[in-house]
Amino acid sequence: MVFMLKRAVCHLLLAICFCQMLTANSRQKKKSMAKVITPRSEDYSKWYVDVVKHGSMAEHSSVRGCMVIKPHGFAIWEKMKGQLDKMFKDTGHVNAYFPLFIPKSFLSREAEHVEGFAKECAVVTHHRLMSDPNGKGLIVDPNAKLEEELVVRPTSETIIWDTYKTWINSYRDLPLLINQWANVVRWEMRTRLFLRTTEFLWQEGHTAHASREEAVEEAKLMQKIYAQFAEEWMAMPVIQGVKTANERFAGAEDTYTIEALMQDGKALQAGTSHFLGQNFAKAFDVKYLNQNNKEEYVWATSWGVSTRLVGGLIMSHSDDDGLVLPPKLAPTQVVIVPIPKPSPEIGEVAELIMRELKAKGVSVKYDTDPKKRPGFKFAEHELHGVPVRLGIGKRDLEKGQVEVARRDTKEKTSQPLKGIVCYVTDLLDEIQKNLFDRAVRFREERTTSVDNFDDFKAVLNEKGGFVSAHWDGTTETELKIKELTKATARCIPNDAVEEEGKCVLTGKPSKGRILFAKAY
């Protein structure tokens, strides 16, 4: 009896303590944790814009559809660019630069290519402005009309193949493996920060080869490189596959793609590599003399990834507290926050840690801003996606430890100062891996095989993600599916197995499954 009473009292005490903790907690929350990010569950689009904004990635400019990439966002792009550029060069490519302007007539040389891009081109018609004779401001000088209008490049195949014509004469000039980093303009009707802007930054590789086989091999190689980059650096798992005829690049014989799945269950085409056959060689009359002194058209590829990848990066890992960046692409990998403010003692320890981390190639910052308090800094670095935060205060120094907070799981632990550098470098590796594994798990949960159209629709509506289904191989069916479900054929995966089946829509025979999804 006494025992039971004791227990009851004990419970009561516990309950009271718990209550107090709760109130204290929620009071604190209400008072200090000003949430600036709309939760994903509430409004995914708004969440995305909030993360971009508060992560200091980019903002809308005063020009419709165009964004300003801010230093933090640009630093991430620069890291991506640096790694990709290295991978291109390691596989024998060199960089060059071709003009922003393309004569209008060039674009029409390759029939399908025009068809694909004509509707979204910005066109330069004049080369001079003048004061408005009727008042203030400037007008386009009607006397300064261009003889041939210039198109702002939506992609550079035409201007590049016009140039290659003069560069390629013999089989000795092949293969020609060139890449350019550039901006392009596509006048889209609807834009979204990073994912689809009127002007965007990208790289475009354009290669010329002596044989079909070699060109196909090149296109596939670049797909592999993109996939490797996405997975190892962005921690963004991708499906490698080939596009259906309908989704193919305008002017290509085959388009190889990497497709990623975003947290809202929509697919993102993250990079494409095209086997162009001899289409552009024929359109621009690019021939070479083979070893038998016979003229032949060259075989071509083109491949590109853009600042859209940054959007993919954000939507793969970030959460309701802001950006989450994979350590390999984070401009700052570790931040040290003095608690409550910088002091000589903390500074000494911070300098020591920084020196050792930098020696190991880790980018680290010591946040000495005296005007911001620790809590503010915590929130700010979380919004910016800094993978690891070290908190050092007087209590830590006394115990010879530091507080380690990881951004991906938001776990906080105290670690001994001794060996902290190894701990942190290991932790960065672990975070990189965890982000990738987490994204793979998410994609697996959101990839569903279906065998009839009712299930197909139900899966798309209820859980989204990739739907793996049989398809009869016709564009007609593909379009019908799109009309009925808004889902598009993302790709025929490279690792698809041969499997007899029936088309999910028409019931006609099919030899394998392909992936469908609603897409960005």
Add this chain to the structure above:
RNA sequence: CGGGGCGUGGCGCAGUCCGGUUAGCGCACCUGCUUUGGGAGCAGGGGGCCGCAGGUUCGAAUCCUGCCGCCCCGACCA
């Protein structure tokens, strides 16, 4: 191009329906003091042709007409 929304100090908004002191509030900024282990408090201070152009009126951020711009949702696309 259709549908919706918005335009007011650097940023975010209220005020507009129903016209009437000196156009408010929060954040940020400047000064000072007190603070500092999860977005500090107090006091004082600076900053506005209310998107543009006409009109109605004694009087317009507010009403009317026209224009411009941006965002969101769709159709087109990376």
